[in-house]
Amino acid sequence: MRNIVATNRKALFDYFIIDRFEAGVVLSGAEVKAIRAKKVNIKDSFVRIIRNEAFLFNTHISHLNTTNAYFKPDEKAPRKLLLHKKEINKLFSFVSQKTYTIVPLSLYFNKKNILKAEIALAQGKKLYDKRESIKKKMLDREAQAALKNKY
Secondary structure, rough: OEEEEEOOOOHHHEEEEEEEEEEOOOOOOOHHHHOOOOOOOOOOOOEEEHHHHHEOOOOOOOOOOOOOOOOOOOOOOOOOEEOOOHHHHHHHHHHHOOOOEEEEEEEEEEEOOOOOEEEEEEEEEOOOHHHHHHHHHHHHHHHHHHHHHHH
């Protein structure tokens, strides 16, 4: 059971997803409260590996009005991701050799109520691939509408 808080639909449109990973996220208490209130945006986020550690960049976690006004952390600060060393090495080998990137797909709370990030090893789509995706979506939508009208 996943309690999905934020999704990155743009990533699925802009990239071919090669492999998916689940990672923990290091946060402060106020940030967790804000994420539970769904005050988070991962649209332009990306993952970088720095000194054998994975970090999530450009994730915007808004400040809640109910938390302490004097303690206001940086809303776009890089956040550390918790992955196994083998997974980090695998991601780093792909990213350093070829034209791959690492993007977050979603943030969710798992069964134990712990925040997790689903990240993906992805390869960028060309413009003609994106056009093909749009055509496929339109054809699927038309087929669903035709089936709905038939019955």
